[in-house]
Amino acid sequence: MSIPRFWREIRQRYKGIGTECGVCNRVYFPPREVCPDCGRDSLGDMKEREISGKGKVLTFTEVHEPMPDFEILSPYIMAIVEMDEGVRMTGQLVGVEFDEVKNGMEVEAVLRKLGEESPSGIIYYGYKFRPCR
């Protein structure tokens, strides 16, 4: 991956910028350069679109198998969230107990540090979701 593309993707992820297809107005996050529905009609017609970060839980599940670096977090809740823009995102649900989660619950995306790669010091960020208060 080229350096400029790397930084552009970091910026898009950090600010929650996706793209919107100028033909069908579908929103994609992470951003896409071509709309899968419109194909070449959408080439050059994809616009940057900021994602509000707010959405509703579509479905959720409790995960008991820990990921290698996250054993202390097991069990945790994974949810598929439909954002207000119509994009679906998968992420960990935090700040709520499993038996309190309901389909349709309003949540917001929060940027969290997911890990750190030493010794280069690269830090990975990603989205988690928490209930809207």
Ligand SMILES: [Zn+2]
């Ligand atoms: Zn489209």
